[in-house]
Amino acid sequence: MTSRRSFIQILPVAGIAAFASRLAFAAELDPKDAQATALGYVTDASNADKAKFPKYAAGQTCANCQLYQGKPGDATGPCPLFAGKTVAAKGWCSAYAKKA
Numbered sequence: 001m002t003s004r005r006s007f008i009q010i011l012p013v014a015g016i017a018a019f020a021s022r023l024a025f026a027a028e029l030d031p032k033d034a035q036a037t038a039l040g041y042v043t044d045a046s047n048a049d050k051a052k053f054p055k056y057a058a059g060q061t062c063a064n065c066q067l068y069q070g071k072p073g074d075a076t077g078p079c080p081l082f083a084g085k086t087v088a089a090k091g092w093c094s095a096y097a098k099k100a
Contacts, residue, residue, distance in 0.1 A: 028076060029085040036082065036093070045092035053094050063089035066097040 070077015
């Protein structure tokens with residue numbers, strides 16, 4: 001049986017481990033990833049294939065997409081389309097939806 005004292009000693013270690021695993025979990029999305037390729041993801045929106053994705057318009061970036069969950073000014077941020085990965089704020093994919 002674990003005593004309260006043992007629990008309190010273990011708690012900070014568990015918190016650090018959880019934080020470290022969260023940092024390791026958010027890897028940057030590789031544009032060569034199968035899902036990224038299917039959605040036409042690029043790390044720089046100006047490099048979007050305009051012939052293949054005519055929906056692209058200048059000024060569209062992940063940073064001003066409704067799906068982007070990064071903070072304003074961050075270079076990268078999470079996107080629910082690519083679970084566990086971060087996307088470039090200057091990036092773009094065909095799932096782009098303008099922020100309201």
